[in-house]
Amino acid sequence: MAIQAQLYSDNTGFLDSGGNGHVNGGFNRFCFGHQWRQLQVQPQQQQLQIQQPENQGLCFENNGESVLFCQTMVSQVEEQRREIDQFIKSQNERLRLLLQEQRKQQVAAMAEKLESKATLLLSQKDAELVKATNKTMELQNLVNKLEMENQTWRRVAQENEAMVVSLNNTLGQLQQQNLVGCCFNNGVDDAESCCEETEEEEKNRGFVGTKTMMMVCKCCNSRSSCVLFLPCRHLCSCKDCAAFLDCCPVCSTAKKASIEALIS
Template sequence: MAAPSGFCSENFTFQHRSFPPFPNFLDHLNPQQTQFHFHYGDFQPPPPPPPSSSSLSSVSSSSMAALNSELELQNQEIDLLLHFQKEKLRKAIEEQRKEEMKALLSKAEREGWKVMREKEENLAVAIRRGRKLEERLKKTETEKEKWQRMANSQEAIVMRLRSKLEEANERQIMGKNSDNGGEDAESHYPEAEEKTEEGGENGGRGSLSCCKSCRNRNPCVLFLPCRHLCSCEYCEAFLECCPVCRSVKKATLEVLFS
């Protein structure tokens, strides 16, 4: 509302209370709330005329527009806040998922290293065991070669004894008609005559063609140290001395005839 033209250039204060931003502001409107205070004189301007219906409708529409604008702004702020909280929650969930994946990977890595260490320890144990087995195998091979050499040596001895035995049998057969041969046979084998008599009944076999104990099986055990081949393997277990020379049995050797 404009002031009088005579006071336009003078200093004055204008106080105006704004209308409440509600549709029912007409009930609270007071025309006396708008006042003019002049510094020169005691002139009081006349009260303003009451507002018309057109001015009230324009004020109401402007208030509604301001209210709608404010509500829209608040809605935008709420949407922005919700979007911010949503992004914050998404980042928090993503960080938590990353931490969980990191923990799982770390645990899997520890388990993998543990299994790998166990496998390495088992491999080391297997390697040590393999080395021990190789050493034992080498030792066994050495012992085998040693026993093979001993067997070859004993086989040579057996062959020599067998040759001597055959020679003795031949001398004994040839010495039937010679006194010297008989005496030689008796000096080496005390039971030569007895076996010779039995040999006549059995088809003329030599005195050493059967066991001196059971007189049934072929002799295959060599008595040591006298080296008499005069017993079978069954009777040898019960004999404590040689049945030919009666010397104490210290060891025996089984002879295999081919």
Template sequence: MMNPIEANGNMFETQMVYGLPTVAAQGFLPLYNSLVTDSFIHRKPTAAIKSESSLTYNNLPLPRKRSRDSAMVSFPSPPHKSNETCSRFSFLGHDISLHMEQQQLDVDRLISQHMEKMRVEIEEKRKRQARKIMEAIEERVTKKLRGKEEEMEKIEKINWALEERVKSLCIENQIWRDLAQTNEATATALRSNLEQVLATAQQVKVDKRNRGVGLEAAADDVDDAQSCCGSSWDVEKNGDGGRLCLTCRVEESCVLLLPCRHLCSCTVCAPRLHICPICKSPKNASLQIKMS
């Protein structure tokens, strides 16, 4: 047991036995969340309590009120020993330096493991996110490429169909051109033949006209001789001496048929006649004659 001493009233002027050493230990790493040091550093200062054995020691803070004028922290001063003893941690007279160092190493190891674990998890999460992003981008790019390929295939099909259509139109155009040239040659030949035929017909007509002048005069005389005014064929006459219609043989003949000029029809039968009943020539017109 250590000799108890009274608190000096100033925590910076006292030497600590149960907390940090008076001489800083250069061979130790800084403490992280040490239970012993945290309990001494963060606890409220308490006054010295006397036990039944008339010894003074620092106990954990009790849940009771104390006056403001009491001392902040009271640490019993250790006996003056060598520097080796002062550089160690002691608690209740026991050297806990190795235990503190081991705890510090364990804490550092746990922190390092936790940090490494967190780093690995963050790295894995980052990789997963990057992989998902790359997959999404790849899928989107693949869809766009597939759509572009389909569009290109459609355009190629349309181009092929248009090329085939152009080829067929070129062939059809060539066929129509050849046909037009053939028709033009045929039309030219027909026009030439027609001109020749017309010229020949005109010449024949002129020749006939020149030869038929005398024949027409003779025919006119014959027609005049055979007309109604003194015709040479026998005609039926009614009781009054008038000539009867050769179609109905009832009414009197009073219509002159042209161009043959035969008086052989009545007013009733003349519109229905197309040829002359006597000479069988075509009828062009008719003329009604009133005889007194």
């Protein structure tokens, strides 16, 4: 660039001198000046040729250092990337283990809580089962008791029914005896004569006496028998004596019950 500027200034001077009319002087200066300038330019060109390889070497050295620096930086970045990846992996593994342990603890706590609730519910159900079992046993005992009472009352009803039948039979016999006695007395009065009236009256008095002896109380021998003893079914006591008797005065059977017979 300096050489071109110098040549440009020389050319300008040549033109200026031509313009002023000094053609010969300007031409001489131009010719000799050009040779002189060539002599000055050659050392500069040689110096530039010498410096050019040096500059190229410096550029090559700078390029090598840049490549080495880039390789170093790439290796460092790669190493840092690997370290970061390893750190992230380790943190992920640590977080996974931590979450797994936390989940295990939560599951264990929940299981323990559920187990306590289940134990409480089972104990309550066991208590209810025991209570229901006891209630069932009580009901079963009550049913058995009611069955026994039912059988007892059925037996008592059968005994009472038999007693009623016996009383009806006894009352029928008594009524029949009274009817026979009345008919016998009426027939004797109508059939026999007046001369035989005294004899018949004595016989009738004897029959009535026998009947009276049959109906008299076997305990006091004064009042008429009106109480029927059970289970022997003997009509052998008056009402007053029956209250103090524990057994039948005829057969000495233990008295279980007594019924007052209404005999007209």
